[in-house]
Amino acid sequence: MIECEDKTLVRQCLGGDTSAFAILIDRYQRPLFNTALRMTGDYEEARDITQSVFMKVYQKLETYKPEHKFFSWIYRMLVNESINFLNQRDRAQVLDPGLISESKTPADHHQAARLSDRIQDALLELQFDYRMVVLLRYFNDMSYKEIGYLISVPEKTVKSRLYTARRLLAEILLERGIVSHD
């Protein structure tokens, strides 16, 4: 079995090979779904966003420019799609308790999930712009430059948003007592 680079798979998709697209889904559905989940705090909505992103990726495959990383290209779509979804509804709701990974039992997660949920709750209190940079930076381990490309703002804006987001999030966590000894 040959593991192809993303760009090769894209070329194969454009040549009519749908199985190449299935490989791209396998490769990216998990990180995209999880990012959407953390941005929205809603399992169903994250699923819809991820599905919608892949549909758009497929429809716009011809416009993909190989000089960009495919990974960045689809994340950019994810960011835009998340904004669209959140604009349609007020998403200031708390995290769905059913969010925990299906592969683990509630008992396995009891301690960790509590903290995870509380962090997620705190994240959802941030404005979307701030939440997004925090997640892309720390949850997805992206550089300022990559984030700038994804959200179409200069690197210095990313940095200043992240500075503010960090302060706000730390204040929320302190206010709620989710401190280092938690």
Add this chain to the structure above:
Amino acid sequence: MIDQHYMDLINRKIDGTITDRENAELEEYLAGEGEARRLYDEMERLPDLIRQLDIADPPRDLKQRILESVDPKRYKSPPSRNRLSGIRGIFHRPAALRYVYSFAAGLLIGIAVYAVSVDNGGRRGNLDPRDVSGTIVIGGETGDFRTADRNRFELEGIAGSIESAVAGDVVLIRLSVMSAKQIELAFEYEPGALNFHGYRQRVAQSNSLEIIPGGLQMKHQGENEYMFVFENGAPSGTTVVFKIHSGELLYNCRIKTATGDSKGR
């Protein structure tokens, strides 16, 4: 309320861009400001906290839902008229292409013969065609013969494709390449995981094939097709890295040689 100047220093310290002098200034400030210290501590551990967020499994039906929601014919290449016309068409192609197809067909027959006839301690003598892993697909929607794992590459002045087939412990790698300039082709694998048995080329030419520990390399220029034959040394298969160099690395892809259930992905 923390002064903006110190807030900037805190952020730069977290980003690792603070100077020694600024760091000393910040430490002195934090030592005397309990509230600022607590906020700094909290901001510093944010990356770790965010990384503690659970990784959720996507819904099991997500992939299926996506595939059902896209139009599989959107990028469909024009189909052949029918199976026979596709094959007949080969004989109406330019002479050079006819040779290519003849070579490929001969090669496929050669693969089968090689796989079932070569004896190596009695192991391949027991080769059952049912053991052949699903890399060769015959009769797709367009009626063409093709290899599912074919990977095409198009670089500046270089084009071609590489595909693999695994039958029992026989690994075949077919490489078709066209290059105006001289390039170096290399296969790399864990020493002992694969044993190189030989190769054939469509057009006989000297290419300085060299077998080195954990791989082989050769020079190439012009247009040619090669079939490399290996024996899987590891029962669970291994990974071969195929590379094209020309002073620098131009292309690489990984080929998994596992069969059946042990196949990757």
